[in-house]
Amino acid sequence: MEPLPASFFNRPTVSVARDLLGARLVHEAPTGTRLVGRIVETEAYTEDDPACHASHLSRDPETGEVVGQGRGQDLFAAPGTAYVYLIYGVHWLLNVVTEPEGTAGAVLVRAVEPEEGLQDMRAERGVDRRVDLTNGPGKLAEAFGIDGEFHQTRLTARPLFFADEDSVDDEQVARSSRIGISKGVERSWRWYVAANRFVSPASPSG
DNA sequence: TATATGATTGCCT
């Protein structure tokens, strides 16, 4: 259970999204409990992507400097950096920044299969059924105790990190449009493990 | 400054 290095995330975003399937999300919580989940669903967001939080930003052609304001600027951070933000004023969503520093991109972790620390996850979530603990981006963040405190922290070292324990064969990988977006629907940038019951119940918009 | 919307979830009818 060693953290994936920054080099893993210093690649095209869609490749990282695909390859994170089967990897583990690990949180060595302050309580001493280790929380582990096998990643079964991801989405990619890139710099030239209308659905990306960096879409309204631009770069100075001379200096390459980012022009604009807001949270999207944090998508230009070093690969392996956490991008955690609040959606609908209610739920935290965990992303990991991809591509070289200075290029925007991130992978949203949408669902994991709970493997260790299920009792802690149940306490965080307030639900009992294993399948309901982490089958959605807001749910898994809550189960793993992830909130804004983790924004811009390194995910290439403890306590919160990814581990490449096993991979998923191409035959088991399915793709679709991304969930819950209104722009960029034509891109099939959601990856998930086919027939896995821990994938989120949401259906794609297009 | 004011209003609309969103990478979601859970509770309501």
Next chain:
DNA sequence: GGCAATCATATAG
């Protein structure tokens, strides 16, 4: 299936 929660950010005026 409908819709409220609740706030950061985008966009309009």
